[in-house]
Amino acid sequence: MVGTVWRAVRPQNGFQRLLWWAGTLLLASGAVHLVVALVDGGSWWGPVSWRKPVVFGLSMGLLLWSMVWALRRQAQRWWVTVPAGLVGASLVLEVALITMQRWRGVPSHFNAATAFDSAVWSVIGMTIIVLTLGVLWSLVASLVRFRGSAATRIAVVAGFAAVLVAGAIGKDMAAIGEAAVDATGRVPDDILFGAAGSAKLAHAVGLHAIQVLGVLAILLDAGRLRARAAAWAMAVATTGYAAAFGAVTATAYAGWAPHDPTPAMAVLLVGGAVAVAVVGVVALWAVPSRVASGDADRDLERELGEAADAPVPAVARRAEA
Structure with missing residues (x-):
């Protein structure tokens, strides 16, 4: 793997x-x-x-x-x-x-x-x-x-979008920190939304979406699933991650501690995490087992079918030009 x-x-x-x-x-x-x-x-x-x-x-x-x-x-x-x-x-x-x-x-x-x-x-x-x-x-x-494949494109687009949302959360964190310095004259020990909302956790979950979704996309593309099935699985994982991220972010902005969300946010968080976990299990199951040999590595390279590695045909080069 x-x-x-x-x-x-x-x-x-x-x-x-x-x-x-x-x-x-x-x-x-x-x-x-x-x-x-x-x-x-x-x-x-x-x-x-x-x-x-x-x-x-x-x-x-x-x-x-x-x-x-x-x-x-x-x-x-x-x-x-x-x-x-x-x-x-x-x-x-x-x-x-x-x-x-x-x-x-x-x-x-x-x-x-x-x-x-x-x-x-x-x-x-x-x-x-x-x-x-x-x-x-x-x-x-x-x-x-x-x-790349449809599954990879979903992961890249969703991952970059999540990083941008994490950046927006970071901007709000900076505003709170600046206000605290203006009010107290000292740098705050922590940045919280409301009474106990974990701004750092919401920021981190968004920032690392591209890694989680990226690994899932790589495994799905390398496995036994057809391209369309891999894309659907990736869509499920992306939806699940977005749900979990949304629940963590909403809980933070509401001023609630991460371990004490509302029932609705708890259901959204657990449901999203389960969706990502299920796709992860499917991705691991779909990756064929290989022996550690040079032939096996070459077979796996062919199965990956990375379009980015392939030379661009002359017609395509002229079209891009």
Whole structure:
């Protein structure tokens, strides 16, 4: 299964390799700072903690890997690669600034204690704007031209859309944080919607949709299911994830704790999670078992049928030109 996923996400050209290595750098940074956090001790929460370089490094690294996976199935044109490059540059810069502030022992967000800290926070805000515009452009590009299967296209479009919704949640989080600083003169320990609404959880669920749906799409495409059946299964999983995401987000904005949703939101959350889990079981069942041999790997490559890997016919090249 790991080999199947790797063959579907590995970079294929120099630009994709650049983004992939940038994502790998961020993942490595998150892993290293996790070790630092364990050795250093201290609280995992709060405005100044090792949690931020760890969580941001791992999350943004996975997002960059997801961008590479989506790029493999999009037209290799400047109007696709430039927005993806902006996403990569903004993520690396954002994580670098957040990590620097933690090593300085000061908050990275909502911090205007000095002119330098204020400038850092302003740059972080600008990177988020660039990131949002890049993801939005990538979403449009996926709708305009796509070389992958229907299941993969559903996962890419829904994943990018969820990242944009997560960005909107993040904007509301920033507004609450700024208001708290203006009212108290200090950076808040946590950002909550209402009394106990978990803004961070809602933000994270949206941000990582593209990874969950992407893995499901890869396994469905590599399995025994026909293309139409795989697309329907992907649609079910996407609907389920959207339901769960909607329930978590609505609960957060209502000011309720994640473990204490309303009955309606609880049903929506459980139902959505079950739908995703069922599709996950189907995807795993559909992937044929293989022996660890070179012939088996070559057979699996043929079954994947990745359209993005195939050379573009001369007629198609002329049409694109």
